[in-house]
Amino acid sequence: MLSVDNLEVTFAFGADEVRAVRGVSFNVQQGESYGIVGESGSGKSTVLRAICGLAPVSGGRVTLDGVDIPAPRTPDFYRRVQMVFQDPYASLHPRHTIDSVLSEPLAIQGFDRRDERIAQALEDVGLGQGFRFRYPHQLSGGQRQRVAVARALILEPQILLLDEPTSALDASIQAEVLNLLDRLRAERGLTYVMVSHDLAVISHMCERLVVMEHGLAVEELTRADLRAHRAQTDYTRKLLKASAGYTKEDEPA
Template structure:
């Protein structure tokens, strides 16, 4: 049985002639312990998929099933114990006037966890920061450190599924690999299931066993990592994405 099953997902903003169909009949499933990628250019709807799964964007059609059970709307507190999201921008996702201790303690208080101090220190250790960061403010941290705090906040409720919305795109290239390797390690240690959104095919090839290619709110093509690495795409859009990910060459620059 799939850990996460998305069937015929639709999201529409607005009404009548001004309606924007952000998602149109998107379907895929993610197995327990799998890392599943969603790729596409800006505006393709890939981040909207994650927001619809976690209830931040209202669905206009389709179903989302978690571990065999259809999810209710709005999502109940038990859902957020099992599914957490890491957002793209670590500068915007942390409250600038809250210490890291408060950032991590709030979800524990909301969900009634005990041993809060131990859980906070353990979460910081797991993401490679340590308890010395506990009473710092976000402005005292680098971008990579802030994203590690965001990951710690997501993990502190001991979820089974992480929704990762371009988790490294706002970071310097030198820091991206560190965060991706951290996520890889945590998935292996905790048996987590990931849904990773990215515009970077290299990131998806590194992190994900399977992926879905999206364009204009539609699922264009599903691929395995092996097919992606061997350039065995069947759709022109996917082939164009793969070509674009290779970047420019000197031969492409006019003299």
């Protein structure tokens, strides 16, 4: 359904250039949840931003159902592909009510029955009508991220790009949001591309994943490979060891 082929993203700073993504390729099937993992600065979030048009693609192709995605992205693309950002405190306008946040994409795309759609979107993410006219500062982090998910889903897209959607939340709230995303994918047949540095989250949410290091895709694994620690590269083995956390054996002699 979504194909990334030899993707390159280069940022220019005066005479200097930074190759943030270098020849990354992967394919995501319809209804699949696909993970992108790596340490901070590996380029994983930049891949998502390049797909949705927020980072400059300097080489390679991104296709949707075999058709090149146009640049700049069209309204039709955003009807099919939406993104949920990492920080629920930064992704919602502080002076807009939740009603305004959810109304705006409907107005841009020309949807009818807006009141009905907003009410249903809030119900779908477990908030309800009581949150409709609140401001973001009146919501907890988990509630804000539920609003961000509702905003992404209100256009009835086929693909969600999830950029560390729970990393800014407390552990107990993380589980609630992940379970919400799992349920919505099952109910709607959604396709996910999820970025995370947390291998436990990826193992729970994704059937397959690609590991990134310094802008490169170094290895692709299945969920079974990840859980069995069947890694082919030293970098992935180090990530797996780090994700296991501190153990007494790590103490210096």
